[in-house]
Amino acid sequence: MSAKKTFNIYHTQATLLKAMANPVRLQILRLLGADGTYVCHLALALRRRQPYISQQLSVLRRAGLVLDERQGLNILYRLSDGRVREFLDSLTLLIPGQPESTTPLLSSEPLAGCLCPHCARSFGLTAAQVCRLPEPIPAHGPPQPTSLVREST
Numbered sequence: 001m002s003a004k005k006t007f008n009i010y011h012t013q014a015t016l017l018k019a020m021a022n023p024v025r026l027q028i029l030r031l032l033g034a035d036g037t038y039v040c041h042l043a044l045a046l047r048r049r050q051p052y053i054s055q056q057l058s059v060l061r062r063a064g065l066v067l068d069e070r071q072g073l074n075i076l077y078r079l080s081d082g083r084v085r086e087f088l089d090s091l092t093l094l095i096p097g098q099p100e101s102t103t104p105l106l107s108s109e110p111l112a113g114c115l116c117p118h119c120a121r122s123f124g125l126t127a128a129q130v131c132r133l134p135e136p137i138p139a140h141g142p143p144q145p146t147s148l149v150r151e152s153t
């Protein structure tokens, strides 16, 4: 193999590692199962805003680690290669004192309150074609109907 070709492999490896080198992106890679998942599911699972998750997904997609596929109104994201998962497992083994059995696995189980097609289907919901997050609950509780608010005099 020529020196130039060898350099290119290392360059490509560095590009892949740079794309992975972020805790949220590593968590996203972990959550993308064989069936793929949706941005709203990732946002809910990782307690991040959807635009932030989309941004991280685009970094992973540009590096070729993640594929996206339009499904009606939604976009399904999946790992481009199942070996990414094996790589992440190997990475965990390099953490000093990290026993193999306690690899922090993120659950790929359906999430309560998630309206992505996977979760909605598993909770028996129908016509949940739109991936959306539940409305955030205001810190002071749900808004009160004005008729019930006592006038302060």
Ligand SMILES: [Zn+2]
Residues within 6 Å of the ligand: 040, 041, 110, 111, 114, 115, 116, 117, 118, 119, 120
């Ligand atoms: Zn979901």
